[in-house]
Amino acid sequence: MAAGILLVDKPGGITSHDVVARARRALGTRKIGHAGTLDPMATGLLVLGVDGATRLLTFIVGLDKTYETTIRLGVATDSDDADGEITRTTDAAHLTEAQIAEAIAPLTGRIAQVPSRVSAIKVGGRRAYDLARAGEEVELAAREVTVSRFDVLAVRPGSGAAPAGGFVDLDVVVDCSSGTYIRALARDLGDALEVGGHLTALRRTRIGPFSVAGAASVDALADASALSPAAVAAAVLGRIDVTADEARDLRHGKRLAGAASRLPAERCAAIDPDGRLVGIVEKRGADVKSAMNMPEEAAG
Structure with a gap:
């Protein structure tokens, strides 16, 4: 599975950490985090971050x-x-x-x-x-x-x-x-x-915008499909579409001069022409600056 956000329907009787452990075995990676646990008796939606997409969990954990x-x-x-x-x-x-x-x-x-x-x-x-x-x-x-x-x-x-x-x-x-x-x-x-x-x-x-409907069961994690980092970041924060040149500048730590008026909020996802997540950007006066860059291998 490529880096992304995985929605899981946790059954009762096991801990959220049990679900994370099963996901690590099923997906063959140790780099899996969660955006908030459920008690063993509870069931329902767990949001897991896989590989580089774990960086997005900080924007999900505080959602309603x-x-x-x-x-x-x-x-x-x-x-x-x-x-x-x-x-x-x-x-x-x-x-x-x-x-x-x-x-x-x-x-x-x-x-x-x-x-x-x-x-x-x-x-x-x-x-x-x-x-x-x-x-x-x-x-x-x-x-x-x-x-x-x-x-x-x-x-x-x-x-x-x-x-x-x-x-x-x-x-x-x-x-x-x-x-x-x-x-x-x-x-x-x-x-x-x-x-x-x-x-x-x-x-x-x-x-937040994520529902348990369609979430993967713990027995089907190996065949589950993750949401792309770009789709998740845009759903949570809103988006700004940037050109290839702007994407390169953001990845190199440069500001987008005078672009703050294009942002739908103080902070949002920057998406390149290929639909990949450049990172999370924020307003700095009239400019736009990267607050968190996404690794190239985890940007899809």
């Missing part, structure tokens, strides 16, 4: 994301998801859709969110989940995230896991900024309703 998830109200766990131990059960059968909607409203828009205690955030040089599993107290600071969509698609009453009535499952779709913890949304919704809550299923369906 979409998740489809199931939140169980009435049962809290120590990890805020189904992989954890149950810490509390509460009858949630009395909840109405209006009550649920009212509790969701404060969890949308720009919010301050405390990440799950079993997140990968480092505390004193150690991962929060390592500290939690070692039985140490973990206190994480709230961070600002944006939840632009938190829609309930279905409300499904259950029974048996909570006393005298049971739990309620919500099938939900969430659009959010990078860094948002969906487990924390489930926890906070359950707390707001005073019944506890956790995730029982999580699937990432979108990262």
Whole structure:
């Protein structure tokens, strides 16, 4: 496979690093990176960079994301998801859709969110989940995230896991900024309703302009087709088409005098006449300057 961006549909039960390891074996290269992991229980879109295209991952990792998830109200766990131990059960059968909607409203828009205690955030040089599993107290600071969509698609009453009535499952779709913890949304919704809550299923369906539809399965990585660096960079950042002479100048570190007005944004992809990615360029006053050149062998 030539250098490019590979979209993979991760199954549940394995880690994102397992997927990277399988991709390295299937594609015969060690140089594979990712644009954000998924927990073992989660499924859905992983974006992998292959060979020289790993340089583009920095522009993908911060993109907005979409998740489809199931939140169980009435049962809290120590990890805020189904992989954890149950810490509390509460009858949630009395909840109405209006009550649920009212509790969701404060969890949308720009919010301050405390990440799950079993997140990968480092505390004193150690991962929060390592500290939690070692039985140490973990206190994480709230961070600002944006939840632009938190829609309930279905409300499904259950029974048996909570006393005298049971739990309620919500099938939900969430659009959010990078860094948002969906487990924390489930926890906070359950707390707001005073019944506890956790995730029982999580699937990432979108990262920026990239969808899980058509992504390769882990069993078909050797035959998968990667997206070209040029197509990916243009989709993420927008593009400026440059002449062969301009492409040469950019690769040699020269500025394009007076070309800033041609850029659709402060930073975008420069594409040569052959449709290859010259690099990522940015405005410098009235000029355009290369911010990151793409190796010739990884520019297609």
